[in-house]
Amino acid sequence: MSPKIRLHLVRHGETYLNRYGKMQGWSDSPLTDEGKLVAIAAGQRLADTEFAYVYTSDSGRTLETAELILNESRHPVPVIHRIKAFRETFFGGFEGEYSKVALGQIAENNAGISFAELMQTVTVAEFADMTKKADPYHHAENFEELWTRIRGGLQTVIDLDYAGDANVLIVTHGNTIRNIVNQLCEGVDVTIEIKNASVTILEHEDGKFNWIGFDQ
The missing domain is CATH 3.40.50.1240 (Phosphoglycerate mutase-like)
Known part of the structure; x- marks a missing residue:
């Protein structure tokens, strides 16, 4: 062992x-x-x-x-x-942004729903991918x-x-x-x-x- x-x-x-x-x-x-x-x-x-x-x-x-x-x-x-x-x-272009603003933008960009609703339906892995997609610079x-x-x-x-x-x-x-x-x-x-x-x-x-x- x-x-x-x-x-x-x-x-x-x-x-x-x-x-x-x-x-x-x-x-x-x-x-x-x-x-x-x-x-x-x-x-x-x-x-x-x-x-x-x-x-x-x-x-x-x-x-x-x-x-x-x-x-x-x-x-x-x-x-x-x-x-x-x-x-x-x-977090790429979201670094330093107010969390409520950034997380709301990520949810809206990917699913058109609130962040609270989003986190009930996606995995942590999926959320990372969504963050990169929503980042205006795609550096996340x-x-x-x-x-x-x-x-x-x-x-x-x-x-x-x-x-x-x-x-x-x-x-x-x-x-x-x-x-x-x-x-x-x-x-x-x-x-x-x-x-x-x-x-x-x-x-x-x-x-x-x-x-x-x-x-x-």
């Missing part, structure tokens, strides 16, 4: 663009004071967990969150590896582009050297976490909110991923 690798997927703490209700994919903004507090609280919940490896996206908000989490650790802290693979979805990532990138990052983590069962901390983004769970774990409702600094846990063993839970 291969080692059991427990992935702790943490969404970054609240940022100023989150607070202002704006689309934030590859664009970045610092953590708010509340964002820092929830990151510290996540670190306190994880303080007794020893991590073999730590990964973040290359966004400043995930690095800031990871540092606050690791400051609470009661174990030696590994080097933080920052990789593009764990970035948030790129479609699902294939998004998942190819994320999958490469996950494979990097799984292929690391492990002495035995281990924990890995990956500080990333809400839609990235949603797509990981949606692709790797059957029967999980991924329409729920992925809260700032929440911990989603997956286990990998013998080539299979198992979902342990959201908001742990």
Whole structure:
């Protein structure tokens, strides 16, 4: 049997663009004071967990969150590896737009219905494709582009050297976490909110991923 690798997927703490209700994919903004507090609280919940490896996206908000989490650790802290693979979805021309405006435009462009109605009928993969279609510049990532990138990052983590069962901390983004769970774990409702600094846990063993839970 291969080692059991427990992935702790943490969404970054609240940022100023989150607070202002704006689309934030590859664009970045610092953590708010509340964002820092929830990151510290996540670190306190994880303080007794020893991590073999730590990964973040290359966004400043995930690095800031990871540092606050690791400051609470009661174990030696590994080097933080920052990789593009764990970035948030790129929203193209919708980056920085008010979320209500952007999501409404995406729904109207593709189906002529409201965003709430749309999300009851499409998968997260279909929504990524719809976002690219609705983006005036067509620079937004479609699902294939998004998942190819994320999958490469996950494979990097799984292929690391492990002495035995281990924990890995990956500080990333809400839609990235949603797509990981949606692709790797059957029967999980991924329409729920992925809260700032929440911990989603997956286990990998013998080539299979198992979902342990959201908001742990």
